[in-house]
Structure formats: C-alpha cells, structure tokens
Amino acid sequence: MTRIQPRNIPQRALTALTDAGIHPLLARLYAARGIRVKGELDTSLRALLPPDALTGTREAASLLADAIEAGARMVIVADYDCDGATACAVGVRALRAFGADVHYLVPDRITLGYGLTPAMVEIAARLEPDVLITVDNGIASVEGIAAARAHGMATVITDHHLPGDVLPDADVIVNPNQPGCDFPSKALAGVGAMFYTMLALRAELRERGAFTDAKEPNLAELLDLVALGTVADVVKLDHNNRILVSQGLQRMRAGRMQPGIRALFAVASRDPARASAFDMGFALGPRLNAAGRLSDMSLGIECLITDDPGRAMNIAQDLDRLNRERRSIEAGMQEEALIRLEGFDAGNNASIALFEPDWHQGVIGIVAGRIKEKLHRPTIAFARGNNGELKGSGRSIAGLHLRDALDLVTKREPDLIVRFGGHAMAAGLTIHETELDRFRAVFEEVV
Known part of the structure; x- marks a missing residue:
C-alpha cells in the first residue's frame, strides 16, 4: 500500500x-x-568542489602519472554493483584516453566475495600489474593490500565506504570518509571518488606537458557514467552530488552518452531525451546490477566501455534478460520470507535475520530491503556461501547505523562475524552457518 x-x-x-x-x-x-x-x-560545473580538496587525489595523480610515463601496467579491481561498474568504466575510459596500459577485474560474488581479498590479488597477479587500483572497494582490504604489496604492486585505493579501525597500508587512499579528510561531500559515491581522481590526474598530466601535442581529454564526457553510479548507489544527493547527477542527466538528454548507456535506455524502453533520476535508479541501474547478482559484472562493465553501438546493444539485451531472471528469483524469495514472517511479533523484535538454504546470494540484498520496508525493522537476509559460511546483506532504517551496529557486534563477540563492511543504511557480512542463532541474539541486543 x-x-x-x-x-x-x-x-x-x-x-x-x-x-x-x-x-x-x-x-x-x-x-x-x-x-x-x-x-x-547552482548545478553548473564551476560550482563543483575542486579535486585537490579530496585527500589523496594529488598523491594518486602523481603516482599514476609516473606510471603512465613509465609505460607501467595498471589493473583496476572493481566492485560488482552499479557503482563499482561505472567507477571502473570511468577509470578505464579516462586512463586509456591518457595513454595508459589499463585492464580490469571484478571478483565473482559467489566464489570470491566482495573486495580486494588475497585470493583476488592472486588472480590479478596473473596480469603482472605494476599498479593495482581499487574502485568502490578497498578501504577494508587490509590483507588484500598487504598481498598486493608483497607482489611488488603499487596500490591506489579509491573508495567511499566507511573505514574500520585499521586502514590498509596502500600507497595512496582516496576516500572522503577516511580519517583526516576534510572534503565537504562525505556522500560521494565510489564512481565520484574515481572521477575526482581522474580529474586530478588530468591536471597533473597537464602540468607535465602531456597535452602539448595532443588534445586534452574532456572528462565531462564521463558524467553520464558518474550520474548513473551515484543515483544507483542511493547516496545522499548533497550539493556536490546534485551537480554530478544534473550534469550527467543534461548530457543524456542532449544525446551525448556512452553507447552502453544509450543501449540500456533502449532495452528498458525509456527515452534518454527525458532522462531522470528515476531512469537511473529503476531502469538502467537494476539491469547493470543484474550482471553482478546472477552472472559476471564484467558483462556490465563491457557494456559501458565499448564504443561499438552494436556490441553495446547485444550486451544490454543480455543484461535485460538477466534482470528479468533476477525479478523472478526475487519474487520467489520474497514470498518465502513473508511466509516465514507470518507470525512475526513486531512489538517484541527490533531486528530481523532470515536464512533459507536455497536463497541466491545475488538477490538477498533486495529481499532484505523489501522486508525492511514492509516491517520497518533493520533486516539481514542470509544465503549459503562456501565452506560452511553464510553471506548476509542488510538494510537498515532511519536512526540505526547498520555498519556501526555490526561493528558493535564484533566488539561484543569478536569471533562471531568473519568479515563485514558497508554504510549506515546497507551492509554486508559473512558468518559461519553454525553461528546464525547466536548472531540473531547478539544483533537483536545491539539494535
């Protein structure tokens, strides 16, 4: 209703x-x-916060400019959601325009899980990168960054998630939420952090005379990607984010967008000339996210970085098919969850933690969100992972900072959560299946 x-x-x-x-x-x-x-x-670009106001951008720009001049190989490790995909696309497109040798990887949600894990570093090492760059992840990857450094890789983290008590020992961290960063827009999405890093890199290359005999890349051409990732990640639209989204929407309405963005509009039967935030959040974003939920987000990233309209359309059609499949799976899981909750006593329970053995890891976040909206309780939905583990995805309500709540759980019961991360309103975690009942009890106490 x-x-x-x-x-x-x-x-x-x-x-x-x-x-x-x-x-x-x-x-x-x-x-x-x-x-x-x-x-x-004022949503003009002149009102945008300057890149050097974001801690780490100058250092990242210097490191990446040195790498470009040396012909070093770079590998971007992306997250498997829309924010991560658009951040990766911004990085790939910008770095290639600057003449860099850049490749990308995205972890498999089921087998590798979120972020730059040591296992993901071993996969990246096969590409023999000199520089490893994370987008929309990395701030919690203490072990992953250590593994990358052990391989001799320089490491640059671009992220927006909240940091833990210990920061990774990366060469550079670009994250508005890291300690000591005074950047006014704490709501910057992962794609925004990468866009700012590329703005700083262009300025550094300009100072070094890299564009004396070549046309300087126009990074405003990437604002359609920035707008999509920002809206799809449901970050707060503060003034700075409003500028990024408004500028991206203006470009879409004027027909100036990546072939993949145009193809996603087409398969969603939406008119880019009338592009709105609704299109980003409910038409294009879900189709990209479907790749990360049910298949491989490389499919979504390829859609965003190809310059071939025909290939973009073929990939977009695959994404549309995956999204329809996602909807079907989600409907079944939501029905099961609601049946489980028929006897739920809202008066005596402050939280909800659900698990079904056959639930799909890629859709539990959506189910948690639906249950949270229906019962107005912070909700975590779990699906079976590997090696006796459960992967959980949570959604919160106003007034409860979900990541901080999980942090408090770990302080009370240090051995209960294997790993976790996230924001105020959404978070992910891993626990052992045998600890589900104990987690429910401790989480309820914390909430």
Missing part, C-alpha cells in the same frame, strides 16, 4: 531561501530536499 510521508522542512533553510528571493512555495520544496542556501541551486 502506498504511504504518504511528509518531508521535514528545516525552518532555518526555509528562511534563508525566502530571504534570498526564492518564491515561498519553491523555497519549501527546496528546503524539504536538503537545499540550505540559494547557492546550492
């Missing part, structure tokens, strides 16, 4: 906007959407 939920309208912001000459009705709408002052209505 549809619920109408009134937005809170901060009085201070409303007053500031009306005093600045904004019509009272528009001022109410803007204030309810987080606009605090008139200047935040």
Whole structure:
C-alpha cells in the first residue's frame, strides 16, 4: 500500500531561501530536499568542489602519472554493483584516453566475495600489474593490500565506504570518509571518488606537458557514467552530488552518452531525451546490477566501455534478460520470507535475520530491503556461501547505523562475524552457518 510521508522542512533553510528571493512555495520544496542556501541551486560545473580538496587525489595523480610515463601496467579491481561498474568504466575510459596500459577485474560474488581479498590479488597477479587500483572497494582490504604489496604492486585505493579501525597500508587512499579528510561531500559515491581522481590526474598530466601535442581529454564526457553510479548507489544527493547527477542527466538528454548507456535506455524502453533520476535508479541501474547478482559484472562493465553501438546493444539485451531472471528469483524469495514472517511479533523484535538454504546470494540484498520496508525493522537476509559460511546483506532504517551496529557486534563477540563492511543504511557480512542463532541474539541486543 502506498504511504504518504511528509518531508521535514528545516525552518532555518526555509528562511534563508525566502530571504534570498526564492518564491515561498519553491523555497519549501527546496528546503524539504536538503537545499540550505540559494547557492546550492547552482548545478553548473564551476560550482563543483575542486579535486585537490579530496585527500589523496594529488598523491594518486602523481603516482599514476609516473606510471603512465613509465609505460607501467595498471589493473583496476572493481566492485560488482552499479557503482563499482561505472567507477571502473570511468577509470578505464579516462586512463586509456591518457595513454595508459589499463585492464580490469571484478571478483565473482559467489566464489570470491566482495573486495580486494588475497585470493583476488592472486588472480590479478596473473596480469603482472605494476599498479593495482581499487574502485568502490578497498578501504577494508587490509590483507588484500598487504598481498598486493608483497607482489611488488603499487596500490591506489579509491573508495567511499566507511573505514574500520585499521586502514590498509596502500600507497595512496582516496576516500572522503577516511580519517583526516576534510572534503565537504562525505556522500560521494565510489564512481565520484574515481572521477575526482581522474580529474586530478588530468591536471597533473597537464602540468607535465602531456597535452602539448595532443588534445586534452574532456572528462565531462564521463558524467553520464558518474550520474548513473551515484543515483544507483542511493547516496545522499548533497550539493556536490546534485551537480554530478544534473550534469550527467543534461548530457543524456542532449544525446551525448556512452553507447552502453544509450543501449540500456533502449532495452528498458525509456527515452534518454527525458532522462531522470528515476531512469537511473529503476531502469538502467537494476539491469547493470543484474550482471553482478546472477552472472559476471564484467558483462556490465563491457557494456559501458565499448564504443561499438552494436556490441553495446547485444550486451544490454543480455543484461535485460538477466534482470528479468533476477525479478523472478526475487519474487520467489520474497514470498518465502513473508511466509516465514507470518507470525512475526513486531512489538517484541527490533531486528530481523532470515536464512533459507536455497536463497541466491545475488538477490538477498533486495529481499532484505523489501522486508525492511514492509516491517520497518533493520533486516539481514542470509544465503549459503562456501565452506560452511553464510553471506548476509542488510538494510537498515532511519536512526540505526547498520555498519556501526555490526561493528558493535564484533566488539561484543569478536569471533562471531568473519568479515563485514558497508554504510549506515546497507551492509554486508559473512558468518559461519553454525553461528546464525547466536548472531540473531547478539544483533537483536545491539539494535
């Protein structure tokens, strides 16, 4: 059933906007959407926060520029969601435009799991990279970065997830949420972090005279990818993110987009001339995510980096088929979950943790989100992994920081969670199947 939920309208912001000459009705709408002052209505690129304001971008730019000049090989390790795919595509397209030798890898969700694990490093080592770059992951990869350094790789982390107590010993970390970073936009998505890193790299190469005899790449051509990843990752649309999304949407509406983006619009039967955030979040994003959930996100990345419209359309059609399959699997899992919860006593339970042996790892996050919306309880759905482990995906409600809650669980029971990571509203974790009941009890206490 549809619920109408009134937005809170901060009085201070409303007053500031009306005093600045904004019509009272528009001022109410803007204030309810987080606009605090008139200047935040400027979505031109000149209002974008500068790249050097983001800690680590200068150091990353210097390292990557040296690597390009030396002809070094780079490998990007991406996450398997839409944010990770678009971040990888931004990196591949920009670095190739700068003349770099760049390749990419994305871990298999089922066999390797999330992030730069030591096992993923061993796979990357087969490509003999000199530089390993993470996009939308890496801030929790202490062991993975150590393994990469043991192989002699230089390491650059670009991420936006919240860090743990110990940071990886990478050569450079670009993450607005790392300690000591004063970048005002803490809501930057993974694709945004990579885009900023590429902006800084272009500036470094410009200073070195790399474009004296060659045309300087126009990175604004990548803003359709940045917009898609930002919206699909459901990060807060603060002023800086509004600029990135608005600029990307303007390019789409004007017909200036990657062939893969155009193909995704076509298979979703959406009109790019009328592109909106709805298209990003509910049409294009889910089709890309379907590759990471049910197949291989390399399929989605290839769709975004190919310049061949025919190949892009063929891949987009495959992604559309996977998305239909994902919907079918999700519907069955959600029905099972609701049957399990028929006797759920909302009054006596503050949290929900569900597991079915035949659930698909790629869809548990969506199921957790659906149950959370229905029962308004932080929800974690588990699916069976390898070696007696359960992979969980959680969704939270306003007022409960899910990653911090899981961190508190580990502090109370250090041996309970094998690994975890995430944000305030979404997180992933791994536990041993034999510990499910104990996890439920401790998580309920923490919540």
